[in-house]
Amino acid sequence: AQSVAQPEDQVNVAEGNPLTVKCTYSVSGNPYLFWYVQYPNRGLQFLLKYITGDNLVKGSYGFEAEFNKSQTSFHLKKPSALVSDSALYFCAVRGTNAGNNRKLIWGLGTSLAVNP
Amino acid sequence: DAGITQSPRHKVTETGTPVTLRCHQTENHRYMYWYRQDPGHGLRLIHYSYGVKDTDKGEVSDGYSVSRSKTEDFLLTLESATSSQTSVYFCAISEAGVRYNEQFFGPGTRLTVL
Numbered sequence: 001a002q003s004v005a006q007p008e009d010q011v012n013v014a015e016g017n018p019l020t021v022k023c024t025y026s027v028s029g030n031p032y033l034f035w036y037v038q039y040p041n042r043g044l045q046f047l048l049k050y051i052t053g054d055n056l057v058k059g060s061y062g063f064e065a066e067f068n069k070s071q072t073s074f075h076l077k078k079p080s081a082l083v084s085d086s087a088l089y090f091c092a093v094r095g096t097n098a099g100n101n102r103k104l105i106w107g108l109g110t111s112l113a114v115n116p
Numbered sequence: 117d118a119g120i121t122q123s124p125r126h127k128v129t130e131t132g133t134p135v136t137l138r139c140h141q142t143e144n145h146r147y148m149y150w151y152r153q154d155p156g157h158g159l160r161l162i163h164y165s166y167g168v169k170d171t172d173k174g175e176v177s178d179g180y181s182v183s184r185s186k187t188e189d190f191l192l193t194l195e196s197a198t199s200s201q202t203s204v205y206f207c208a209i210s211e212a213g214v215r216y217n218e219q220f221f222g223p224g225t226r227l228t229v230l
Contacts, residue, residue, distance in 0.1 A: 044219075
């Protein structure tokens with residue numbers, strides 16, 4: 001079965017420190033991977049995606065993510081966290097079967113808290 | 117949230133009543149989606165549409181129906197609301213072509229079924 005796992009429900013980091021939000025996936029074929037962010041009482045916003053090419057993908061608000069095929073991971077990173085980065089982060093992968101390649105398969109989300 | 121509106125934004129209703137949520141887009145995107153978001157479950161796809169009058173079921177479609185009679189509107193109907201359908205509902209859109217999996221989300225509708 002195709003799936004996405006975000007192993008940490010919550011991540012805490014001090015402002016100015018680097019942050020990592022983890023994501024692993026299980027799909028057959030070449031994955032299309034995505035990160036979204038949800039601020040309180042808002043809809044989700046697209047951050048970045050990996051389709052092909054360079055394993056390090058840069059996105060909005062200074063975030064980047066590294067695709068690692070051997071570890072089936074797509075971890076979200078930022079070199080220096082801001083308090084305003086505190087939000088809920090979702091990893092997603094596009095289905096690769098004919099029946100589900102119009103849909104995204106979502107992780108359960110990781111709550112990031114950046115402490116001043 | 118630009119280009120996508122949802123109405124109503126908040127609704128309280130009683131068990132057994134029908135409820136319709138509306139998603140309206142001004143982006144002319146081909147694909148539209150309805151999700152529900154619940155603590156511990158993340159986002160779950162209810163139904164989606166890949167064109168006018170073309171819809172398909174998601175993973176939690178029981179008790180829900182949808183209609184899309186024009187590109188800009190995607191309606192979600194709870195035929196007979198139950199307390200288990202208390203949730204936050206999000207509409208999303210995406211365009212055809214190379215960006216079609218980049219989904220853009222509306223602001224959400226908070227539905228409470230008493």
